[in-house]
Amino acid sequence: MADIALAACQANSAALVDALMRGITTDAMAPSEEVIRTTRDLARTISLDTLVSGYQVGIAYWCSRWTSAVESHCADTGVSLALRITNYGTTFLLSWLQMITNRLSVAYRDEAERLSREWSMARTEEARRILTSDAVDITTASRRLGYDLTRHHVALVVVRDGSNQAPLEATARELAGTISDARPLTLLVDSDTLWCWIPTNTEARATLAREGVICGHGRPGHGLDGFRLSHHQALEAVRVARLAGRSLPTVTHFSDIELAALCSHEPAAMRQFVTSVLGELANPSPHGQMLRGTLRSFYAENCNYRSTAARIGLHHNTIRYRLAKAGEALGRGILDRRLETEIALHLEAQLGNDADE
Structure with missing residues (x-):
């Protein structure tokens, strides 16, 4: 990461020197391809706030160097001219800071979203494998999933009505929060379906006030078998809720419909x-x-x-x-x-x- 940051510093410094020497305005400037590339690389390791803070530190250093240069080279030009030169440089640098952070924030967010999608897809595929494969190493699978499979779990399946745009991730976290404070595992498996596992052994029932979704709620289970069984129960609860034509929103608990699930295939x-x-x-x-x-x-x-x-x-x-x-x-x-x-x-x-x- 230090090498990437150094490359970004060198590319930006070269652009600043060139612009100051040739009188280029910040409106005519744009981040170079190298700076865009290093920003995308940094998105893998640091937050956007940290990236922006780094640029603020860098421009503060540049302002200090500019002021020192004015003191060294403009001592005989008079106070008025020295102040004008100082003002010109610092104004330019601060304008550049605003431009570069705005542009790079867009590049950073695009890259972060892409990485998030890749990570989410990888975890979803890993979850599918865990749910169906007979050969699962629980330690390796937990690491790939970013979730401890050795604990207790309560599974939810959240399905959005096709005509509604209810936010699935926020809805799942809201549901999970009514059961436990523990951080849930959430996986968006398609545009209208989200799988969720909550690391808890509680028998508490999730409640829902958000419109536009159906939620299936499994029983608590332990370990890999519990991870699978609770998820299967949540899927069955969704199936029964749809079969019954239940009005939205609703949380269907498997314990309430187990017999109906068994008899309704x-x-x-x-x-x-x-x-x-x-x-x-x-x-x-x-x-x-x-x-x-x-x-x-x-x-x-x-x-x-x-x-x-x-x-x-x-x-x-x-x-x-x-x-x-x-x-x-x-x-x-x-x-x-x-x-x-x-x-x-x-x-x-x-x-x-x-x-x-």
Whole structure:
């Protein structure tokens, strides 16, 4: 880096000497190809603030040398002329500083963005390999990924609605921040999809207030297997959310839809199962929705009428009436085929009874 900085100093100094000798204005000057090249090289190792600070130090040195030269060579010209010469040189140098830092900031940012894209693409490809390969050295993979694979992880998958331009990186960091203060690994895999891993073992749930995205949320997992499993769960949560046509924004937690994920890989067969088990109880009307909700609560309360009444906030006789109507709609007793009925109710609640592939 010292050699690169020295080359930039020499190229800039040569340009300054030439401009001062020939009376070239800063408006007519531009960074040389060598200076642009060295700036791009420096973008790999130092920040833009450091680069600009280096130019400020350099021009301060140049102003000092100019003032010393005026003192040495203009002692007999009178104070007025010496001041004019000093002012001319320092004004020129400060104008050049403004010009060069503005131009090089653009070159620096372009190079930094290019490097960032290359780094991001390399990490994304490494993540794909880690997720699919049976031959992964966890130490080497962690170094390439810039993320410790030996720890615990919670995976998120953030997907942008095609008509929306919600910032995926900012959204993922916002989501991760609601779970843990730890720095997440974020990888933009295409224009509308971002993968994220948060180094934590917490069961806390991410929350989202930003419009225009769907987020799938996996369970915590440990090590390489946990890295893969939590990611797979997050992908499944996104798939189920899309299948259900859930409104945006939403965070779908795998723990809430695990059964739906398992049963929904063939949506047509799943819909047929729900319809055949629930019969008329699958009616999408508000009345049908009320009866299904009551029956779900009844099963959740271990088929206790009074507990169900307390859960919903109604008299137990009302619960009995509703459950009788639910049995009529089912065409059988509400305790007959209970397992299938509970599964069908769960799938209908998670996915509706008209989910498309």
